Every structure is written in structure tokens, then in C-alpha cells.
Amino acid sequence: MSFFEVDGLVKYFGGLAAVNGVSFNVREGEIFGLIGPNGSGKTTIFNCITSYYPPTRGSVRFKGKEITGLKTHRICRLGVVRTFQLVKPLGRMTVLDNVIAAAFCRGSGKREARETAMATLEFCGLAHRRRAQAGSLPIGERKRLEITRAMATQPELLLLDETAAGLNPSELDAAMELIRRIRGRGVTIIIVEHIMKVIMSVSDRIHAINFGQTLAEGTPREVADNPSVIEAYLGEENAQG
Amino acid sequence: MTMGAERPMRNPSSGTAWGQGPWIGPGILLVALILFPLVVRNAYYQHLLILVLMWVVIGSGWNVIAGYTGQVSFGDAAFFGTGAYTAGLFASKLGISSWWAMALGGFTAMAVAFPFGWICFRLRGAYFALASLALNEVMRHVATIWESLTQGMVGILIVQTYVSKVPYYYIALALAVVSVAGIRMVVASKWGYYFLSIREDQDVAESLGIDTHFYKMISLNIAAFLTGMAGALYMNYMGFIDPEVVFSLHDISIMAILVGIVGGVGTIYGPVVGAFVMVAVHEFFRTGFFGLFKLLAAATGSAMVETAASYVAQAHVLGFGVLVVLVIRLLPNGIVGDWKKIAGRGVRPGSQGVGQ
Numbered sequence: 001m002s003f004f005e006v007d008g009l010v011k012y013f014g015g016l017a018a019v020n021g022v023s024f025n026v027r028e029g030e031i032f033g034l035i036g037p038n039g040s041g042k043t044t045i046f047n048c049i050t051s052y053y054p055p056t057r058g059s060v061r062f063k064g065k066e067i068t069g070l071k072t073h074r075i076c077r078l079g080v081v082r083t084f085q086l087v088k089p090l091g092r093m094t095v096l097d098n099v100i101a102a103a104f105c106r107g108s109g110k111r112e113a114r115e116t117a118m119a120t121l122e123f124c125g126l127a128h129r130r131r132a133q134a135g136s137l138p139i140g141e142r143k144r145l146e147i148t149r150a151m152a153t154q155p156e157l158l159l160l161d162e163t164a165a166g167l168n169p170s171e172l173d174a175a176m177e178l179i180r181r182i183r184g185r186g187v188t189i190i191i192v193e194h195i196m197k198v199i200m201s202v203s204d205r206i207h208a209i210n211f212g213q214t215l216a217e218g219t220p221r222e223v224a225d226n227p228s229v230i231e232a233y234l235g236e237e238n239a240q241g
Numbered sequence: 242m243t244m245g246a247e248r249p250m251r252n253p254s255s256g257t258a259w260g261q262g263p264w265i266g267p268g269i270l271l272v273a274l275i276l277f278p279l280v281v282r283n284a285y286y287q288h289l290l291i292l293v294l295m296w297v298v299i300g301s302g303w304n305v306i307a308g309y310t311g312q313v314s315f316g317d318a319a320f321f322g323t324g325a326y327t328a329g330l331f332a333s334k335l336g337i338s339s340w341w342a343m344a345l346g347g348f349t350a351m352a353v354a355f356p357f358g359w360i361c362f363r364l365r366g367a368y369f370a371l372a373s374l375a376l377n378e379v380m381r382h383v384a385t386i387w388e389s390l391t392q393g394m395v396g397i398l399i400v401q402t403y404v405s406k407v408p409y410y411y412i413a414l415a416l417a418v419v420s421v422a423g424i425r426m427v428v429a430s431k432w433g434y435y436f437l438s439i440r441e442d443q444d445v446a447e448s449l450g451i452d453t454h455f456y457k458m459i460s461l462n463i464a465a466f467l468t469g470m471a472g473a474l475y476m477n478y479m480g481f482i483d484p485e486v487v488f489s490l491h492d493i494s495i496m497a498i499l500v501g502i503v504g505g506v507g508t509i510y511g512p513v514v515g516a517f518v519m520v521a522v523h524e525f526f527r528t529g530f531f532g533l534f535k536l537l538a539a540a541t542g543s544a545m546v547e548t549a550a551s552y553v554a555q556a557h558v559l560g561f562g563v564l565v566v567l568v569i570r571l572l573p574n575g576i577v578g579d580w581k582k583i584a585g586r587g588v589r590p591g592s593q594g595v596g597q
Contacts, residue, residue, distance in 0.1 A: 050448065076450035084448075090441035101434040105450035110431060153450055 001064040003028040003188060004080075004157055009058035011044050011212075018044040019055070020212035026157070031179065031189045033203030033220070037232055041212040042192040043085055046159050050075055050082045062157065076105060079156035083146040083163060085192075091135030095126060095145060098134050102152035117152055124148040124178060140171045144178075151182065158182065160191040164198045176202050200224065208232070267421075267510060274414055278407045287406040291478060293520045294413035295471050298420045299493075300500030300512030302467035305424055307498070308507040309433065310460040311440025312362070316373030318493035319357075319380040320350035320465040324472025325487040326384060329397035332476075339399055343412075343473045350469025351462045353380070358461040362454050365443065374490070381488035396483030399476070409478045416474060417513075420467050425509050427463065436460050440507075468497075491558050496523070499561055503568050505575025514576045522564060526557035 004026040011019040019041040026032045034042050048055040051072045059068045067075050090098045099117035100110075108116065121127040126148050129141060137145060143163050150158055164175050172195070179202050183189055193199040199206065199220070206223040208215040216226040223229055274294075278287055299317060307313045324346030332339040353376075361372040384391045391397070403409060427433060435456045438446040446453050476482055487493065496519060504515025529535055534550030537543075572579040 052444070071452070072447040073450045073452045076448060081450075082448055084445070088442050088445045090438055090445060092441060093437055097434065097437070101438040101446075101451070102449040104431045104434060110429075113431070113434075149445075149449060 002026070002061075003063060004190075005061040006045070006049065007059050007061070009045060009048055009060070010056045011041075011048055011053075012056045017212050019048065021058070022207075022209060022212065022214055023058075024207045024214075024217065026188060026190060028188055029183070029186060030204040031183055031191060031202050033199045033206040034190060034192045034209070035194075035199055035206055035223070035229075036209040036215075040210045040232075042209065043161060044212075045209075046082055046161055046190075046192065049159065050080065076153055076155075079154075080159070081150045081153050081155040081157075082159035083150050083161055085161040085165070087139070087142040087146050089134035089137060089142050089145055091133070093134055094130065095132050095134050095137070095148075096121065096130035098145060098149055099130075099152045102149040105153035116154070120148055120152040123181070124151060125174070139166050140168070143167065143175070147178065147182075151187075155187060157188045157190065160189060160193075162192055162194060164193055164195045172198065267513075270513070271418065278410050284406055287410055289520060289524060291406060291410050291413045293516045294410070294417040295474060295478075296496070296500050296516035296520055297417040297513050298413075298471040298474075299468050299497050300504065300516050301417075301420045301424050302464035302471070303497040304501045304506065304508075304512050305427070305436070305467075306457075306460045306464040308501055308511070309428060309436040309440060310457060312457055312461070313366075313370045313498075314373040314461075314464070315370050315490075315494050315498070316375075316377035316380075317464070317468050317497040318488045318490060319353055319373075319376045320468035321472040321475070321493050321497075322380055322384060322482075322484070322487035323350045323353050324469030325476040325482045326391060326397070326472075327469070328473035328476035329399060329482055330390070332399040333397050338402075339473070339477050340402065343470060343477070346473030346476075347466040347469040350465040350472065354461050354465030355458070358458045362457045362461075374494075377488065377490055377494050381484050381490075384484035384488055391484070394483055394485070396481055396486075397476075398481050401480040402477065409474075413474060413478075416470060421509065421513060424463075428509065432456065432459065437507075491561075495558075495561065499565060501575075502565060503575060505577030505579070508575065508577040511575050511577040518576070522560065523557055526560050527554055529553045 002025040005024075007023050009019050009022045010017065022041070022045060024032070034045065036042050047053055049060050051067075051070055054069055059066060061067065062078060062080055065078070067078060067080065070078075090101065093101070096117060099121055100113050103113040103116040103120070106116070118127065118130075121130055124144055124147055126141065126144050129137065134142075134145060143166070147160070147163060160179070163179075164172055167175055176198055179189060179191065191199060191203065201220075203220055205218065206220050207217045208223050208226070208229045210232040215228045215232055216223050218226070274290075277290060281287065299321065302320075303314060303317055327346040327349040328339040328342035331337045331342040331345070357372075357376050361369055361376075364372055385393050387393070428436070435446070435451050438449065438451055439453050439456060443453050472487060475487065500512050500515035500519045502515070503518050504513065505511030525531060529550045530553065534546060534553055538547040538550055568575065572582070576583065
């Protein structure tokens with residue numbers, strides 16, 4: 001039994017196969033990168049895993065339990081939580097209230113939820129902004145709030161959807177450091193990312209897709225050297241060289 | 242996604258979502274309300290305050306589902322009328338005191354809210370609002386057509402328990418205080434956080450483990466319960482109802498929205514302030530600007546002014562419309578939500594705009 005398993009995932013939108021038979025296993029405690037050019041189906045995979053829409057075919061198993069088709073909030077309570085590529089702060093609530101709302105996930109009382117929220121804010125380095133209106137945060141902190149909120153639900157598996165996009169170089173380093181620290185807490189991570197520097201350096205293993213299908217899987221080095229991956233990213237001519 | 246999310250961003254400096262204001266203001270108001278019927282013996286003013294208190298209850302209920310949870314309801318009259326008819330039918334059909342129906346009115350309103358919410362909370366934003374509007378009209382038609390039960394347009398007449406208005410006043414006051422205090426508690430709890438999260442973004446709420454359908458149901462049922470109780474109170478107090486009165490779209494459902502918007506959506510005391518303002522505005526139009534037009538007509542002897550007076554009395558819906566435009570333009574967060582703005586520098590149109 002693997003920790004997390006996506007098996008033969010297919011998702012059609014009308015006649016278009018956004019995801020067409022993707023399978024992968026994620027081991028407990030690893031950082032698993034999911035890469036692919038624009039429109040290759042990465043976010044669709046996340047949406048299928050967290051049941052924003054049902055997959056056309058295929059199944060998703062978490063710790064041996066079938067989670068395909070469960071409601072999104074049930075999946076979160078089982079310990080699988082995602083962040084959004086287009087950040088979605090609960091705008092007219094404070095940063096702290098955003099995180100408290102998430103912290104109630106573990107069935108705790110208000111005081112406990114508040115403590116969890118404060119601890120998570122400290123951990124993610126956003127405590128100093130806790131009184132700010134979430135909608136007023138700049139993009140870097142909004143991305144951080146996405147992660148903080150997800151972490152406050154105390155997940156076992158965290159799905160990060162392009163958390164590094166739009167960050168400046170120093171924010172980028174901080175984000176990578178945070179991702180590593182989250183893993184250090186024993187949280188398994190699946191990360192979708194466009195910025196190669198980030199995904200290559202934080203991932204233990206990488207799964208590359210294009211047009212909704214698997215291209216390659218392996219260590220960052222192996223995937224980076226894989227001709228079909230290079231072709232997908234850079235075009236056919238470069239792949240030869 | 243929700244209607245709430247489409248509204249302008251709240252000014253960060255304005256009051257918190259919890260309405261954690263000092264207790265002094267509400268405390269003084271409460272004492273004044275307790276003393277009011279002892280000081281003011283005039284039955285007309287007592288009547289107006291009973292209406293205000295009833296609207297505090299309805300407006301607070303609407304505020305839970307629309308203000309805090311972001312599911313704008315245009316169908317509060319469905320719950321209000323159900324509560325009123327529960328009380329009326331109890332008295333007229335079963336001969337049981339309609340006061341028993343005060344509590345029951347809340348539950349029958351929930352019985353309407355439950356299947357409605359179960360089905361219609363699959364809809365979001367404006368679509369849900371339209372569905373609630375339809376519920377309003379469906380209930381009104383049922384009450385009109387089902388004559389064997391409701392006596393249709395003939396309406397239901399019961400004998401009022403008290404001649405004096407004072408007992409009704411204190412019952413209304415108790416109901417209003419319990420509503421506001423209860424909502425204050427609910428909103429400060431886990432439910433409150435969940436309601437707000439749903440208002441701000443349902444997808445995020447789901448992703449954080451919040452069963453959005455379930456909590457929208459809870460929110461709607463709180464609103465329906467309070468509104469149904471208010472309806473039952475209305476039946477007891479007025480002694481007469483018919484479908485056009487208690488299932489009225491503009492006099493109940495729209496009025497409930499106005500109480501919320503004028504006072505301040507998503508604030509604890511907003512509906513309290515809104516109820517005072519809206520009952521006053523309603524009365525202002527109903528009496529033809531407090532009798533100003535009648536006076537003018539008498540003074541000038543002009544038939545035109547007299548005609549105008551009768552039109553003005555019926556023009557309150559138009560007046561409401563103008564008021565809403567003004568409130569949204571000048572005080573997008575309502576009187577309570579924008580209190581700092583009002584207190585700080587007076588109302589300056591367009592200067593401190595929406596959204597920061």
C-alpha cells in the first residue's frame with residue numbers, strides 16, 4: 001500500500017482530454033514535483049484529487065482509502081489539502097481569522113483553533129501580519145497565507161499549486177525554505193511549479209506530463225536529462241543537441 | 242462567487258466583522274427601550290417601536306444568512322408568513338392560544354427553509370437569490386389558493402390577547418434581545434468563522450474542510466427560525482393577516498434587505514439601527530411626510546396637492562429604491578459598518594470611495 005496513489009486518471013472536458021491516463025505514487029514524507037508546460041493538466045490533476053470535479057475515469061487513493069468522488073471538505077478532513085494557483089484570500093477577514101477558520105478543521109474548540117492558528121502563523125512567518133485584512137496583502141504574502149491556511153488544517157499531504165509564481169528572488173528563497181521546513185514536519189508534499197530552479201532543488205522525485213500524459217518520472221536530474229521532457233519544454237530541435 | 246464577494250472590499254479600518262464594539266452603546270439603548278413604554282404612553286409611538294423591534298428580529302435573521310454567510314435572500318416573507326400563518330391557524334382552527342405558536346412559528350418556518358435550502362444551496366450567488374424570490378411567490382400563492390386551510394384572501398382574524406400595547410412591546414423586546422445576543426454568540430463561534438469563510442469564497446471554504454452546504458443550511462435555518470417567530474408575533478399583535486400582507490415581497494422581503502443594508506451588512510448592531518431607520522422611513526411615506534402633504538392640501542385648498550398626498554403615501558417603494566441607491570453610494574457598509582466614516586468627517590459623497 002502506497003501512501004498516496006493516483007491510478008489511471010482521466011479527465012475530459014467535452015471532447016478534450018485534459019488529463020489522459022496519469023498514474024503516480026507518492027511516498028510518505030517526500031516532496032513530489034509535478035511539472036509540465038502550460039495547459040498540460042497539472043492543475044486539473046489537483047482539482048480531480050481534491051474533488052473540485054470528478055475524474056472521468058481513474059482513482060485516487062490516500063493511505064489505502066479510495067478518496068475519488070468524496071466531497072472536497074471530507075478529503076481535507078482526511079488530511080489532503082491544496083492551495084490555489086490563483087490565490088484566494090478570504091478578503092474581508094483578517095489574516096488571523098483566515099487561519100482560525102482553517103484551524104477548526106481538526107474539530108477543536110475556539111481557543112484551541114486560535115492557538116493552532118497562531119502557531120501556524122509563527123511557523124510560516126506571517127504572524128506579524130495577523131491583524132491585516134487578508135485582501136490587503138501583497139502577492140508574496142497572499143501566497144504565504146495560502147500555505148499557512150492549508151497548514152492550519154494539519155494535513156498529511158499538502159498540494160501546492162504554483163506557490164512560487166510571481167515571487168521576487170528573495171521571496172523565492174524564503175518559499176523554498178518554508179517548503180523544506182513543512183516537509184521537515186513530516187508533511188508529504190506534491191508541488192506543481194513552473195519555476196525550474198524551485199522544483200529541481202526542492203523535489204525528491206519529479207513526474208513530468210504533457211498533453212495530459214506522462215512523459216517521465218524520476219529524480220530531478222533524470223527528468224531534466226530526459227529527451228522527451230526537453231522536447232516538451234524547448235521544442236524538438238533542442239532535444240537533439 | 243457569492244454575491245457578498247462581489248461587493249466592494251470593506252475598508253480595512255472599519256469595524257471588525259464581529260462587531261466587537263463596546264457594550265455601552267447597546268446597553269444604553271437597551272435601558273432606554275426597557276423604560277420606553279413607562280415614559281411614553283402614546284399608543285402610536287408604542288406601536289411604532291413594536292414594529293421596530295419586530296424588524297430588528299427579521300433584519301438580524303436576514304443578516305445571518307445574507308450578511309454573514311453571503312447568501313442573499315429575497316424570500317424572507319416566506320418564513321415570516323409561514324410563522325404568521327402558523328400562529329393564526331393555531332388560534333382559528335385548533336382554538337389553541339396563538340402564543341404557543343410563537344415558538345412553533347419558528348419551527349414551521351424552518352420546515353419551509355429546510356427543503357428549500359437543501360435543494361437551492363446548490364445554486365450560488367444571484368441564482369440562489371432568484372430561487373429565494375421564487376419561494377416567496379410560491380408561498381404567497383399557496384396561501385392565497387389553499388382556501389380550505391388559509392381562507393385565501395379573506396385572511397385570518399383572531400382576537401388579540403391584550404388591549405394594551407405594553408405586553409406586546411415587552412414580548413417583542415425580549416425576542417429582539419434574544420435574537421441579537423444569540424446571533425452575537427453564534428457569530429463569535431466556529432459557525433461564525435465558517436459563515437464568513439463561505440461568504441468570502443466557497444471554494445476555499447470547502448478546501449479548508451468546511452461542509453459549505455451544511456453550514457449554509459444552518460445559517461438559513463437560523464434566519465428562518467427568527468423570521469418565523471417574528472411572523473407569529475405579528476399575527477398575535479395585529480390580529481389579522483392575509484397573504485398579501487405577510488407574504489409581501491416589497492413590504493417584508495425587500496424591507497428585510499433594506500434593514501440589513503441600511504444598518505450595515507455583516508455587523509451585529511446593523512439591523513438594529515436599520516430597523517429604526519427603515520420603520521421611520523416607511524412611516525414617513527405612509528403618513529405623507531408625517532402629514533405635511535395633508536397640511537399643505539388643507540392650507541392651499543389645492544386638489545392637486547391632495548392627489549399628490551395620496552400618491553406619496555403609496556410611493557414608499559419608490560422611496561426605498563432611492564434610499565438604497567443613496568446608502569450604497571454614500572455608505573456601502575451601512576450606518577454601523579461605516580460609523581467611523583460618519584463620526585469622523587461627516588458624509589462626503591464620493592470622497593472616501595469604496596474599496597481601498
